[in-house]
Structure formats: C-alpha cells, structure tokens
Amino acid sequence: MAKIKELNIALLGLGTVGKGLVNLLKENENEILNKHNAKVNIVRIFERNADKLEKFGLDRNLFTDNMQDIYDDPSVDIVVELLGRIHPSKEYIEGALNAKKNVVTANKDLICMHGNELLKIAKSNGVVLLYEASCLGAVPAINTLKNNFLGDEIKSIKGIFNGTTNYILTKMTQEGLSYADCLKEAQALGYAESDPTNDVEGIDAAYKLCILSRFAFGLDARFEDISKKGITNITPQDIHIAGRLGYTIKLLAIAKCNDQRLEMRVNPVFVSNNHQLSKINGAFNACTVEGNYSDEITLIGRGAGSHPTASAVANDIMNFAHKMGDVGQRVLKKAKMEKDGIMKYYLRMSILDKPGILSVIAKIFGDNKISIESVIQDKNENPEVKSLIIVTHSTSSVNMNKALDKISKNEAVKSVDAVLEVLG
Amino acid sequence: MAKIKELNIALLGLGTVGKGLVNLLKENENEILNKHNAKVNIVRIFERNADKLEKFGLDRNLFTDNMQDIYDDPSVDIVVELLGRIHPSKEYIEGALNAKKNVVTANKDLICMHGNELLKIAKSNGVVLLYEASCLGAVPAINTLKNNFLGDEIKSIKGIFNGTTNYILTKMTQEGLSYADCLKEAQALGYAESDPTNDVEGIDAAYKLCILSRFAFGLDARFEDISKKGITNITPQDIHIAGRLGYTIKLLAIAKCNDQRLEMRVNPVFVSNNHQLSKINGAFNACTVEGNYSDEITLIGRGAGSHPTASAVANDIMNFAHKMGDVGQRVLKKAKMEKDGIMKYYLRMSILDKPGILSVIAKIFGDNKISIESVIQDKNENPEVKSLIIVTHSTSSVNMNKALDKISKNEAVKSVDAVLEVLG
Numbered sequence: 001m002a003k004i005k006e007l008n009i010a011l012l013g014l015g016t017v018g019k020g021l022v023n024l025l026k027e028n029e030n031e032i033l034n035k036h037n038a039k040v041n042i043v044r045i046f047e048r049n050a051d052k053l054e055k056f057g058l059d060r061n062l063f064t065d066n067m068q069d070i071y072d073d074p075s076v077d078i079v080v081e082l083l084g085r086i087h088p089s090k091e092y093i094e095g096a097l098n099a100k101k102n103v104v105t106a107n108k109d110l111i112c113m114h115g116n117e118l119l120k121i122a123k124s125n126g127v128v129l130l131y132e133a134s135c136l137g138a139v140p141a142i143n144t145l146k147n148n149f150l151g152d153e154i155k156s157i158k159g160i161f162n163g164t165t166n167y168i169l170t171k172m173t174q175e176g177l178s179y180a181d182c183l184k185e186a187q188a189l190g191y192a193e194s195d196p197t198n199d200v201e202g203i204d205a206a207y208k209l210c211i212l213s214r215f216a217f218g219l220d221a222r223f224e225d226i227s228k229k230g231i232t233n234i235t236p237q238d239i240h241i242a243g244r245l246g247y248t249i250k251l252l253a254i255a256k257c258n259d260q261r262l263e264m265r266v267n268p269v270f271v272s273n274n275h276q277l278s279k280i281n282g283a284f285n286a287c288t289v290e291g292n293y294s295d296e297i298t299l300i301g302r303g304a305g306s307h308p309t310a311s312a313v314a315n316d317i318m319n320f321a322h323k324m325g326d327v328g329q330r331v332l333k334k335a336k337m338e339k340d341g342i343m344k345y346y347l348r349m350s351i352l353d354k355p356g357i358l359s360v361i362a363k364i365f366g367d368n369k370i371s372i373e374s375v376i377q378d379k380n381e382n383p384e385v386k387s388l389i390i391v392t393h394s395t396s397s398v399n400m401n402k403a404l405d406k407i408s409k410n411e412a413v414k415s416v417d418a419v420l421e422v423l424g
Numbered sequence: 425m426a427k428i429k430e431l432n433i434a435l436l437g438l439g440t441v442g443k444g445l446v447n448l449l450k451e452n453e454n455e456i457l458n459k460h461n462a463k464v465n466i467v468r469i470f471e472r473n474a475d476k477l478e479k480f481g482l483d484r485n486l487f488t489d490n491m492q493d494i495y496d497d498p499s500v501d502i503v504v505e506l507l508g509r510i511h512p513s514k515e516y517i518e519g520a521l522n523a524k525k526n527v528v529t530a531n532k533d534l535i536c537m538h539g540n541e542l543l544k545i546a547k548s549n550g551v552v553l554l555y556e557a558s559c560l561g562a563v564p565a566i567n568t569l570k571n572n573f574l575g576d577e578i579k580s581i582k583g584i585f586n587g588t589t590n591y592i593l594t595k596m597t598q599e600g601l602s603y604a605d606c607l608k609e610a611q612a613l614g615y616a617e618s619d620p621t622n623d624v625e626g627i628d629a630a631y632k633l634c635i636l637s638r639f640a641f642g643l644d645a646r647f648e649d650i651s652k653k654g655i656t657n658i659t660p661q662d663i664h665i666a667g668r669l670g671y672t673i674k675l676l677a678i679a680k681c682n683d684q685r686l687e688m689r690v691n692p693v694f695v696s697n698n699h700q701l702s703k704i705n706g707a708f709n710a711c712t713v714e715g716n717y718s719d720e721i722t723l724i725g726r727g728a729g730s731h732p733t734a735s736a737v738a739n740d741i742m743n744f745a746h747k748m749g750d751v752g753q754r755v756l757k758k759a760k761m762e763k764d765g766i767m768k769y770y771l772r773m774s775i776l777d778k779p780g781i782l783s784v785i786a787k788i789f790g791d792n793k794i795s796i797e798s799v800i801q802d803k804n805e806n807p808e809v810k811s812l813i814i815v816t817h818s819t820s821s822v823n824m825n826k827a828l829d830k831i832s833k834n835e836a837v838k839s840v841d842a843v844l845e846v847l848g
Contacts, residue, residue, distance in 0.1 A: 020717070024575060024576075024717050025575075027716070028575060028576065028577055028716070028717070031576075031577040032575060034642070035574070035642060036574070138715070138717070138718035138719060138721060139721060140568065140571070140572040140721065143568075143571050143572055144564065144567075144568065147564070147567050147570075147571050147743070148564040148567055148739055149735075149739065150459070150460070150738070150739045150742035150743060150746075151448060151449075151452060151456060151735060151737075151738025151739055151741065151742050152448075152452065152455075152735050152738070152739075153452055153455040158847070217757050217759065218458070218459060218756055218757050219756055219757040219758070219759060220756060222761075225761045227763075227765075233842070235841075235842070237772075237811075238770075238772060238842050238844070241770075241772065241800075241802070241813055242770075245798075245800075245815065247770075247846070247848075249844070252845075252847065254845075256766075257757065257759050258759065259757065259758075259759060260759060260760065261759055261760055261762045262757075262759040262760065262761050262762060263762050263765045263766070264761070265765060265845075267844070267845055268844050268845070269844065269845040269846065269847050270770045270815075270844055270845070270846040270847065271847045271848060272846075272847060272848025274848060275847060275848045276703075276724055277847070278848075279700075279703040291562070291735060292451070292452070293444070293448050293452070293562075293731045293732065293734055293735035293738070294562035294725065294726070294731075294732055294735035294736075295562060295725065295726050295731065295732055296725060296726075297562060297563060297564065297723065297724070297725040298722075298723070298724040298725065299721065299722070299723055299724075300700055300721070300722040300723075300724070301718065301719065301720060301721040301722065302718070302719050302720075307717045307718075307719065308717065308718055308719055310717055311573075311575060311576050311715055311717035311718035312718075313575075314574065314575025314576070314717070315572055315573065315574045315575055315576075317575065318574035318575050319571070319574060322574075332642055332643055332644060333641050333642050333643040333681065333683070333686075334643070334683075335641065335643060335681050335682065335683060335684060335685055335686040336684065336685055336686065337646075337649045337686050337688070338685045338686060338687050339651075341651075341687045341689060342680075342687065346662075346665075346666075346671075346694045348661075348662060348665065374669075376665075376669075378665070387661075389665055391669065391694075417659075418657070418659070418662045420662070420673070420691070420692050420693060420694055421676075421678075421689075421691055421692070421693040421694065422671070422693065422694040422696075423582070423676065423693050423694065423695045423696060423699060423701070424671075424695060424696025424698060424699045424702075
C-alpha cells in the first residue's frame with residue numbers, strides 16, 4: 001500500500017454547507033481512507049470570528065479572518081469557498097487561484113456570471129476550479145454531462161432546478177391551495193426565504209441552467225440570454241385544468257440547441273403525466289438530458305441542504321485528489337455476504353374464518369420478534385376462507401422463515417399465497 | 425488546433441447494437457470531431473460472412489472471420505465486443521487484451537462472471553477494458569458510481585434493471601391483466617424473448633446488480649451470492665392490494681452494504697408510491713444510489729435497444745480517447761441565441777358567450793400558422809363569461825405573440841388569463 005495521501009483544505013465559511021462538510025469529513029474519514037488511501041485535513045477556516053468555530057467543536061487555532069494567511073500557507077492544497085454571493089467571493093477565489101491554490105466552490109451566482117473568467121485564471125496558474133455543488137446539490141448534473149453523452153449530440157436539457165418552487169407547486173397540486181398560501185407555508189418550514197424573489201421568479205433556476213448549458217452544448221451560455229418567468233401567476237384553476245388534461249404544472253428550466261439555434265428559458269410548463277419530470281414532487285431537483293442516441297436520461301435527488309451539498313463539495317475534493325494521480329487504489333471491502341436479509345414484508349394468506357385465528361398468527365409473529373405494521377382481512381375467491389394481509393415492520397428473513405414455517409403448519413391456515421418485500 | 429486524433433476500432437458482431445454503433449459513428453461524426461477533435465474509424469468487422477456487411481451498406485473489405493487478423497493489425501486501437509454470450513467472447517477479449525488492444529464491451533453475463541479476471545489481464549497488458557453498456561443501456565450507472573459519491577459511504581443501490589419485467593408489471597398494474605397474458609403481449613411486441621427465463625426469473629437483473637455492486641461497495645461481489653426471485657407468481661390480486669395500500673409492485677435488484685454485512689437480492693417488492701422507483705413505467709430502467717450524505721440519487725433511462733446501448737458503447741470509446749490524453753479541446757458551438765422559442769402552448773382566456781367567437785379565434789390562430797390540438801369551453805367564476813382553453817401544437821413564440829396581440833384586441837375576449845408552455 002502506497003503512503004497515505006494527505007490533502008489540506010482551507011474552508012471559507014462555516015455556514016450550513018460548511019458545517020455539513022466538516023461533519024462529512026469526520027464521519028466518513030475511514031471510508032475516504034479505504035476508498036482513496038487519502039486523508040483530508042481542514043487546516044484553516046475563514047470566518048468573521050473564532051467563536052463560531054469553538055461553538056461547533058473546532059479548534060480555534062484553525063481560525064483566520066485574513067485571506068492572505070491562506071494564500072501564504074504553502075500547506076493548503078485546496079480552498080473550499082462556501083460563502084455564497086458574488087462579492088467578495090470572486091476576489092477571494094481569484095486570490096486563491098493566483099496563489100496557485102486549487103478551488104472548489106458551491107457558488108452558483110458567481111460561476112454563472114464569472115465562471116469562464118475564473119476558469120481562465122485557474123488554467124493560467126496550472127490549478128483546477130471545480131463546482132459540482134453549484135448546480136442541483138447532490139445531483140451530479142455537471143459530472144454527468146462531463147463524463148457521459150461523449151458520442152451523442154445533446155439535443156436538450158430540461159429540469160426542475162429549484163426545490164422551493166417545486167415544493168410550492170406540489171402543494172398547490174396536491175391540496176388545491178393558492179400560490180400565496182403555499183408560499184407562506186414554505187416560508188414557515190424554511191423552504192422559502194422571506195424575500196423569495198430569486199426562487200419564485202426563476203432566477204435561481206436560470207443560474208443553474210446557464211452553467212449546465214455550457215457543459216451540455218459546449219458554448220458560452222450567458223445568463224442574460226435566458227428568458228425567465230416565475231410561478232407567481234399560477235392559479236389553482238390552471239393546476240386543476242392541467243390535471244384534467246393529463247398534465248402537471250412544473251417550473252422547468254429548458255435549453256435546446258443544435259448547430260443553428262439555441263433556446264433557453266425558465267418558465268412554468270404543463271408537463272405530460274407520462275414524462276418523468278411530472279412525477280418529481282416536493283423539494284427534489286431533477287435534470288433530464290436528451291442525447292440523439294441515448295434518448296432521455298433523468299437524474300433525481302436532493303438539490304439543496306447541508307448534507308447533500310456537502311456531498312457534492314466532498315466529491316469535487318476527492319475528484320481533485322484523483323486528478324493529482326497519486327491516490328491509492330480502493331481497498332476491497334470485506335463485508336460478509338448475509339443470507340439473512342433485513343426488510344419489511346407483505347404477506348397474503350388464505351385462512352379459515354375461525355374466531356381467534358388472528359391472535360394465534362399474531363402471537364407467532366411476536367414470538368419471532370416480528371412486529372406488524374398493518375393487517376387487513378379481505379374477501380377470497382373461495383367463500384369459505386378469508387384473505388389475511390399483513391405488512392410487517394423491518395425484520396430478519398431468518399425470523400420470517402421461522403414464523404412462516406409455524407404459520408403454514410396451523411390447520412386454520414389454508415395457504416400462504418404471497419410473501420414479498422416492502423420498500424418505504 | 426491540434427492534429428485530429430484518429431481512433432481505429434475493430435467491431436465484433438454486426439447485430440442490433442453493432443448496427444446502432446455504425447449509425448451513431450456516421451451520424452455523429454461532426455459532433456465527435458467538434459467535441460473531441462477526434463475521428464473514429466471502423467477498420468475491421470468480425471462476422472460470420474461478408475454479405476451481412478454489404479447488406480448494411482458497409483465495405484466488404486472490412487470483413488474478417490478470423491480474430492487473428494485483428495490481433496495482428498497494428499492499426500487497431502480498440503476492439504468493441506458486441507457478440508454477447510460468454511463463449512467465445514471471453515476468449516476473443518482475452519486474445520485482444522493480450523495483443524495489447526483496448527476493449528469495450530456490452531457483455532453483462534461475461535463481465536459479471538469473469539470481469540475481474542479480464543480486468544487483471546488488461547492491467548498486465550497496460551490496456552483498458554470498459555463496459556458501461558453492460559449495465560442499463562444508456563443509463564450511465566457505472567460511470568455515475570465511478571465519478572460520484574467519492575466522499576460518501578454508499579449504503580445501498582436499488583433499481584429496476586430489467587425492462588421486460590417492468591413492462592409486464594406495468595401492464596399488469598395498469599390493466600389488471602394476468603402475468604401470462606402480459607408476457608404473451610410482451611413477446612408479441614418483441615420486449616420478451618420466446619424463452620423469457622433470464623428476464624422473468626431475475627437472472628438478467630442479478631448480472632447487472634453484481635457488476636454495479638463492485639463499483640458501489642468496492643468489493644468482489646459474486647453472482648452466486650445474489651438471491652433471485654422472479655415475477656412469475658405475481659397475481660393481479662397482489663397488484664390490486666398493493667395499489668389499495670399505496671404501493672406499486674416492481675422487480676427490484678437490491679444491494680445493501682456496510683463494513684460488516686452485505687445483502688444482495690433480486691425480488692418483487694411492494695414499492696411505496698412516494699418512492700421514485702414506484703413511478704418508473706414500461707421498459708425503462710432506473711437505479712437509485714443512496715449515499716450517507718448525498719441521500720438517494722436516482723437515474724432513469726432506456727436500459728436496452730440499439731441506439732441507447734450504442735450510446736453507452738460510444739461513450740466508452742470516447743472516454744478511452746480522453747484517457748489517451750491527446751484529444752483536442754471541445755470547439756465552442758456557435759449556435760445563435762433565439763428569442764423565438766418553438767413550443768406547444770396552453771392558453772386560458774375569458775370570453776363572452778357569443779355565437780361565432782370560437783371561429784374568429786380559430787381563424788386568428790390559423791392566420792398565424794398555429795394549429796390547435798384541443799379546445800375546451802369551461803365555466804368561469806364570472807357567470808357572464810366562459811373560459812376558453814386551448815392547447816396548440818408546436819409553434820413559434822413570435823407567431824403566438826402576434827396571435828395573442830390580435831386576440832386580446834377582440835371585444836369578445838375579456839382577458840387572456842394564462843399562457844404556458846406544454847411538454848409532451
């Protein structure tokens with residue numbers, strides 16, 4: 001085994017995502033070591049004051065409020081920018097790149113507006129700038145466009161790039177409520193900001209569409225070129241009519257391109273209920289990429305939040321480690337194959353309609369440590385017997401087999417007709 | 425611009441996927457040149473007889489029925505194996521690797537059973553073996569596991585890895601038909617083979633689960649360790665009960681792993697209707713990967729077929745080209761940003777209930793080259809007016825704006841209340 005590769009990072013910003021990253025690096029330290037033969041150390045944290053570090057259980061010696069400390073520290077391999085907003089993040093990243101530090105950022109506004117400029121600075125300094133987390137949180141949209149569709153012509157990307165508006169539209173659709181009521185609820189739950197403009201007017205989705213379009217089409221897509229229309233005028237009436245016609249209203253970011261023409265827009269769309277994007281509910285994000293040979297590929301996942309966004313940041317950090325080329329091979333896991341699966345069960349059996357039979361069966365489950373989620377007695381094709389349907393909580397298949405063995409020997413049980421796993 | 429990189433491939437097998445690849449390389453020749461500054465030439469085709477090439481419009485000089493010709497041809501960079509089955513594909517690939525040819529294959533049985541052995545032979549010869557197309561057709565499952573979740577601990581992969589069984593289960597669910605009837609229909613449509621055992625007993629899905637588990641968990645997963653249960657015993661009754669309880673029955677391939685224990689199985693599962701996998705219908709494939717920080721990421725797309733599988737093969741070929749390191753930068757597309765979008769429209773307007781008004785509005789659309797897909801007259805909140813709802817076919821937004829301008833000036837039109845894009 002080669003020597004463990006040490007990667008030192010300077011973290012700018014100990015906010016929601018910054019804290020998520022600190023947790024990830026701690027919790028997954030062994031996993032990262034086994035997978036990559038690498039260790040990621042946080043050696044500096046740029047914040048307003050050191051108390052914030054201490055409150056989060058971090059050594060206050062990591063603290064700095066001076067970017068020059070980071071530029072000048074020869075041990076820093078990667079600067080991770082999680083401050084957000086364009087200024088002063090842009091100046092900090094420029095400074096880091098010019099100090100020959102590699103940079104990982106989750107800053108969509110900045111990458112949308114100045115990404116190409118920053119990539120040039122990175123290139124001229126021989127360092128890398130990665131920003132998977134700038135688009136769709138944990139959904140690996142940028143990596144997917146980088147590593148796939150290489151022989152295809154990508155014809156379009158379409159997606160649900162904003163969780164706040166999808167949450168609101170889902171609520172409006174499922175409960176018939178007004179936009180205003182759903183916005184209020186989203187604000188109360190922390191899904192929408194007190195000034196929701198960037199989300200509800202399609203601006204946030206347009207940032208991401210702009211970034212992804214560059215990867216999809218190999219062109220210098222500009223934010224200004226994207227037409228933006230939000231969801232503030234969507235009425236329950238239109239949502240209702242959409243449902244009657246077989247559609248669901250979603251705020252879609254859409255870019256279509258061929259050699260001659262490019263269309264880019266964010267707007268509410270009647271999405272056919274046969275299309276995957278119609279089925280993305282709540283705060284989830286999704287992106288559908290259409291290649292001329294692959295046809296449509298859809299990615300779905302959590303587009304925001306501390307852990308999902310930290311996951312994308314960590315992926316860039318480890319991707320950079322692999323680009324450096326001296327990361328060790330993955331260690332083969334030694335997990336033991338289990339015959340005994342842990343799962344929920346659906347059972348359907350035909351039983352004689354005798355008093356007390358249910359309690360007998362319930363006792364057999366209890367004796368085998370199987371707890372029951374729900375029970376239904378149902379008609380059977382044979383009028384002399386009833387169908388007994390049971391959904392269990394998670395249990396071991398070994399215990400279930402023992403219970404089934406006992407149950408099938410009970411004379412009131414005519415047959416066990418179905419034994420299936422349950423997910424969710 | 426650097427010199428164009430030429431890649432020469434020898435194609436084994438001119439079947440469905442082979443023909444798809446030939447078409448892709450021809451149709452996307454310019455796209456590949458612009459994206460990668462590379463050109464892919466087919467220099468040899470291994471088949472039983474040369475007529476097959478000629479019938480498909482290919483030069484019969486490319487023909488060989490002797491693998492030694494390919495091993496001995498110094499111009500061949502990549503051997504693309506699309507013959508299927510384990511033998512003699514295994515011997516051909518071994519021969520190619522030992523002749524220091526890189527290999528791309530779509531052969532899931534072979535990679536499942538002998539992938540690790542072949543990877544060792546590739547490594548010892550300093551060449552690569554790629555097989556994205558062996559799992560889920562165009563869905564980039566292997567690449568996604570290779571390039572993402574690098575900082576996460578992957579806890580599980582779950583998916584619909586077989587289109588035939590998903591088609592049958594979808595039919596059973598939507599139409600209440602029996603397994604036998606749906607199998608017959610799938611066979612008539614070419615979705616199922618005359619001997620459907622590999623599909624309906626979960627064997628095909630288990631091959632793919634085995635391959636993907638190696639990438640997900642970094643372990644040497646073995647086909648024999650996977651418990652396999654098919655869909656032949658699924659009854660309309662269980663599907664009906666599932667629906668009543670808020671579930672949909674799907675054949676899922678499932679692997680869960682932590683340091684201590686590994687569970688791998690293919691079996692029919694009651695999937696909660698809140699889970700993305702419950703919503704994958706027809707012949708589509710899907711894979712959900714759960715990282716401890718990313719949470720669940722789901723990929724959906726076409727898991728089989730000539731074009732989707734060729735897309736995955738072509739991606740491996742171009743990925744190899746990038747590994748060689750002398751592929752040019754992508755040329756920036758020069759597509760012109762269009763203000764004029766092409767889309768279907770949903771329109772809702774409030775109109776006075778006067779005879780002839782519909783024909784006036786229809787004429788305005790016709791004059792602007794907009795054709796109408798459907799029209800609904802509906803009640804309005806205001807009893808004196810009616811809601812007129814129109815869904816159009818694809819049209820230009822410039823034409824739509826002209827039509828709307830004219831319509832809104834008509835005195836019988838009280839207001840245009842909603843103008844939204846329609847997808848699907």
